[in-house]
Amino acid sequence: xxxxxxxxPELLGLAVVGSIVLIGLPxxxxxxxxxxxxxxxxxxxxLLGLNLLTGYSGQISLGNGAFMAxxxxxxxxxxxxxxxPYWLTIPLAAVVAGAAGLLIGIPALRLSGVYLALATFxxxxxxxxxxxxxxxxxxxxxxIVMPPVMAPFGxxxxxxxWLYYLCTGIAILLFAFAWGVVxxxxxxxxxxxxxSETAATASGVSLAYYKxxxxxxxxxxxGVAGSLLAIVTSFINxxxxxxxLSLTLLVGVVIGGLGLNFGAVPGGLLVVWLPYFAEKAGEAxxxxxxxxxxxxxxxxxxxxxxxxxxxxxxGAAGLLVRGWRWYLSFRTATRLPVAGPVAxx
Amino acid sequence: MTAFAQQVISGIATGCIYASLALALxxxxxxxxxxxxxxxxxxxxxxxxxxxLIEYWHLDFWPAFVITIVLSFALxxxxxxxxxxxxxxxxxxxxxxxxxxxxxxxxxxxxxxxxYVFKTYRGGFPSVPVQFGGLYLNVQDIGVxxxxxxxxxxxxxxxxxxxxxxxxxxxSLYPDxxxxxxxxVGWMLALGWGLAxxxxxxxxxxxxxxxxxxPNMMQSILLFAFAAAVLxxxxSPVGAVVGGVTIGVLMALVGTYIPGGQDxxxxxxxxxxxxxxxxxxxxxxxxxxxxxx
Numbered sequence: 001x002x003x004x005x006x007x008x009p010e011l012l013g014l015a016v017v018g019s020i021v022l023i024g025l026p027x028x029x030x031x032x033x034x035x036x037x038x039x040x041x042x043x044x045x046x047l048l049g050l051n052l053l054t055g056y057s058g059q060i061s062l063g064n065g066a067f068m069a070x071x072x073x074x075x076x077x078x079x080x081x082x083x084x085p086y087w088l089t090i091p092l093a094a095v096v097a098g099a100a101g102l103l104i105g106i107p108a109l110r111l112s113g114v115y116l117a118l119a120t121f122x123x124x125x126x127x128x129x130x131x132x133x134x135x136x137x138x139x140x141x142x143x144i145v146m147p148p149v150m151a152p153f154g155x156x157x158x159x160x161x162w163l164y165y166l167c168t169g170i171a172i173l174l175f176a177f178a179w180g181v182v183x184x185x186x187x188x189x190x191x192x193x194x195x196s197e198t199a200a201t202a203s204g205v206s207l208a209y210y211k212x213x214x215x216x217x218x219x220x221x222x223g224v225a226g227s228l229l230a231i232v233t234s235f236i237n238x239x240x241x242x243x244x245l246s247l248t249l250l251v252g253v254v255i256g257g258l259g260l261n262f263g264a265v266p267g268g269l270l271v272v273w274l275p276y277f278a279e280k281a282g283e284a285x286x287x288x289x290x291x292x293x294x295x296x297x298x299x300x301x302x303x304x305x306x307x308x309x310x311x312x313x314x315g316a317a318g319l320l321v322r323g324w325r326w327y328l329s330f331r332t333a334t335r336l337p338v339a340g341p342v343a344x345x
Numbered sequence: 346m347t348a349f350a351q352q353v354i355s356g357i358a359t360g361c362i363y364a365s366l367a368l369a370l371x372x373x374x375x376x377x378x379x380x381x382x383x384x385x386x387x388x389x390x391x392x393x394x395x396x397x398l399i400e401y402w403h404l405d406f407w408p409a410f411v412i413t414i415v416l417s418f419a420l421x422x423x424x425x426x427x428x429x430x431x432x433x434x435x436x437x438x439x440x441x442x443x444x445x446x447x448x449x450x451x452x453x454x455x456x457x458x459x460x461y462v463f464k465t466y467r468g469g470f471p472s473v474p475v476q477f478g479g480l481y482l483n484v485q486d487i488g489v490x491x492x493x494x495x496x497x498x499x500x501x502x503x504x505x506x507x508x509x510x511x512x513x514x515x516x517s518l519y520p521d522x523x524x525x526x527x528x529x530v531g532w533m534l535a536l537g538w539g540l541a542x543x544x545x546x547x548x549x550x551x552x553x554x555x556x557x558x559x560p561n562m563m564q565s566i567l568l569f570a571f572a573a574a575v576l577x578x579x580x581s582p583v584g585a586v587v588g589g590v591t592i593g594v595l596m597a598l599v600g601t602y603i604p605g606g607q608d609x610x611x612x613x614x615x616x617x618x619x620x621x622x623x624x625x626x627x628x629x630x631x632x633x634x635x636x637x638x
Binding site for chain 1: 435
């Protein structure tokens with residue numbers, strides 16, 4: 001097999017095509033689609049973080065929507081009340097949300113499996129009423145309106161195009177970082193903990209350190225996503241960060257692929273576009289009797305969660321990896337092991 | 346002082362509702378070490394069924410109540426057999442995700458069939474005050490208390506006096522030995538899911554007249570039920586009841602005496618869960634977990 005720069009030519013080709021699509025997308029679609037693809041990039045950020053926690057270190061979180069709220073409100077309050085430039089608030093949102101994640105991560109150390117799910121479920125449910133309650137900072141139900149963001153340096157880009165490039169660029173940076181984490185000592189420790197806490201401890205992996213770290217990292221990712229969401233919509237209110245958001249993130253990470261970083265891409269595409277298509281399908285008259293499916297993607301999301309866990313525990317990304325290996329074995333005519341990494345074992 | 350006493354009594358009544366949902370959670374947790382996140386949404390679905398029986402089939406509340414309990418039992422058994430069974434022996438993370446899938450499916454299904462408009466639900470008891478020793482009590486609260494007590498008595502009799510109850514207890518404690526003795530362990534799990542669905546349905550039908558009926562109505566109740574189950578020790582039925590009543594009273598007092606307490610009740614639920622898990626993970630009545638290495 002010939003390799004270019006140490007990479008298979010097929011992969012290099014994919015990367016080139018992918019870059020062209022990513023860069024060219026907003027020049028060929030309309031404002032609405034560009035805006036929605038910016039949201040895809042935001043969800044990719046959040047899903048990358050959740051995957052580090054759930055997919056790689058085996059801890060479930062139903063509360064990452066709450067960390068998105070922390071990031072989003074950090075940005076909104078800094079921009080609105082103090083007038084900090086919006087781009088500066090993105091790293092700050094990561095820091096604040098990450099710190100919140102560490103705070104939750106410390107009790108989470110003692111909560112494994114079911115209990116962690118319970119505690120983070122309670123966190124997701126209690127965030128919106130808390131935000132409503134402290135309305136001197138958060139604006140309560142009315143939320144906070146931020147000035148719209150314009151393209152900097154006199155770039156000839158529409159507002160949507162600039163936001164798309166901003167979000168996509170940050171998503172790529174975060175992807176590269178997650179890729180690096182997974183391949184480092186830290187990533188191996190995460191996976192060791194996921195596969196067996198006992199064995200990991202016996203091999204000298206500090207459960208306390210790495211579990212808290214996973215929580216903090218995951219929350220920082222969610223914080224960036226929340227901050228970008230606030231910037232892109234130039235508005236934030238408590239109702240956007242309810243239990244529904246946390247469940248959406250879980251759906252995205254499971255369907256995209258637990259334990260595979262690039263699963264965040266199909267996951268992000270799905271959670272942004274499926275509701276849109278459900279709306280369209282409902283308008284087009286998809287119904288059973290008098291029951292219309294318009295704007296109700298939930299049933300599909302839930303059924304997909306169950307079916308994916310049953311038939312493809314590594315989600316869409318796992319299927320792609322399998323397809324890729326099948327292609328390789330076909331090309332080289334030698335049998336390679338087909339099994340992919342299995343999540344949550 | 347009377348205001349305080351009245352808050353406590355109404356807290357006990359709401360607590361009984363938390364307790365019954367917590368009991369449903371405990372039933373499944375004991376059988377398979379799993380927190381069923383779909384329990385609340387299943388209860389909501391059942392409550393909507395009873396709503397349809399009352400509004401469209403023109404049944405009285407009590408026949409509808411009994412029919413709904415039977416239907417919910419069948420639904421619970423069917424879910425265990427069809428959805429949960431293929432995942433037997435899978436890791437907890439997988440099962441948790443499956444129950445969250447069920448959560449989403451039932452929430453969506455309820456919204457699809459009955460819509461998201463809040464509905465008034467006429468329960469079995471009128472919401473009128475009666476005077477009792479200087480206190481004004483709500484008939485509805487007393488009714489809730491009575492229904493839950495009867496349900497607890499029936500469950501106690503089932504588990505202690507019937508063969509099926511004994512078999513269920515055996516199957517959850519010693520699955521392998523039970524199987525050798527001819528207990529059909531798989532079906533005992535299904536029975537557990539059925540019972541849990543029925544008990545959950547009771548909690549839904551009791552709470553719906555107090556709050557409005559809508560597809561998301563059980564989510565905060567589920568949080569308090571989790572808090573109750575964790576406080577009582579998630580394996581203990583007695584603990585679920587004591588925990589439920591404690592949480593009910595605590596939330597009534599928080600809602601009344603802390604400024605803005607209504608908003609913060611959910612946050613207090615979170616605090617209870619986290620504090621109990623940190624200070625005494627086994628809860629009040631649970632046994633300490635032993636990790637086998």
